[in-house]
Amino acid sequence: MGTKANSLLAGMEDTPRGRILAAAAHLFQKKGFERATVRDLAQAVGMQSGSIFHHFKTKEEILRNVMIEVIRFNTERMEQELKNAKDIRGKVLALMKSELQSVNGETGEAMAVLIYEWRSLKPESQQEILELREVYEQMWLNVFDDAKEAGLIEEDVDTFILRRFITGALGWSNFWYKPGGALDISALAEKSLSLVLKGKC
Amino acid sequence: MGTKANSLLAGMEDTPRGRILAAAAHLFQKKGFERATVRDLAQAVGMQSGSIFHHFKTKEEILRNVMIEVIRFNTERMEQELKNAKDIRGKVLALMKSELQSVNGETGEAMAVLIYEWRSLKPESQQEILELREVYEQMWLNVFDDAKEAGLIEEDVDTFILRRFITGALGWSNFWYKPGGALDISALAEKSLSLVLKGKC
DNA sequence: GTCTATAGAGGGATAGAC
């Protein structure tokens, strides 16, 4: 569970706001949203707790923004990587690699927050986040459907359910995968391909 | 996320202790351990908050016992179902079905607590729970190794990693699978088989 | 074994000076 210095949301500017969000991603992942206090957070960015509320109206607002930033960043990255893929197998691999990167790379802590602190969002925020995620999910479904037409995925496989299995399989890697070992993200992505592709193309 | 009446840990006696644990599984899943208060819990079982502490020394102790009970129950059930399986494919199917049942059936809420409230355990409790889970995990690994020898799983697949992918894939079903629809647990288990078995036996 | 009452600690958020 990433004790590494991957606590900074990549691409986040070095502003008080950015520093608060980066520290929040780290703290919320480590202790959980409820246990992590605004005082903890203030200390992490070198402020007094009262000052935090100049940048965000409530603690929940901080959580919401961590989630928005991480979805935006990872959706954009996946779009880029999809464009670079040559064939369909390459596209599936790009999706796998991209998501494993999201979960285990620099945005890993924020992704864990996105997944595990869901209940701490207000219902309105949940709705908002859900809509952002749908764009991302649609990219997966489109590629899976193409792969099915191309014969890389069995005819009788429900791609909707398959995507859900994969969401779980890849998301869970946050709990056990340790970057820097013998197995790098690319290799892990290759292994994950056999969960999806027929035979084992 | 199960709003159904699956809040009772099957096999749990109708004692104050049992009722507290069953209500705790439900509440901790719904609100998270931190947000769920002892007062909530007391109300759910028809007591005053002070009375809860006659049965459990601390709130964490309640969490710990929910986890212990659900592991014990599901480990035992899986052992039984494994015995009934005829061949190796049947054993893999039994594992899948059994775990999907744990996650989505009567013990679903307690399983979600086991997975998502991990950080709220004291380190000593974490160690204890980890040891209980290892027995369960070993059953999976043994069957996977048999399946590999029998040629049902590709030679070059790392069964350790495969098990981790499957843990995630099946565990995540708690968030989207709704029992009572067109797809029952057995059918879902069959679908999940293709994540593991070669070709798609 | 359950109740009432409350101690004791820590939390989110606000107000106003600088």
Next chain:
DNA sequence: GTCTATCCCTCTATAGAC
């Protein structure tokens, strides 16, 4: 934009009556 000070609330856990 950050600080100090603090309000006000809620929470876990305890004490002692019944």
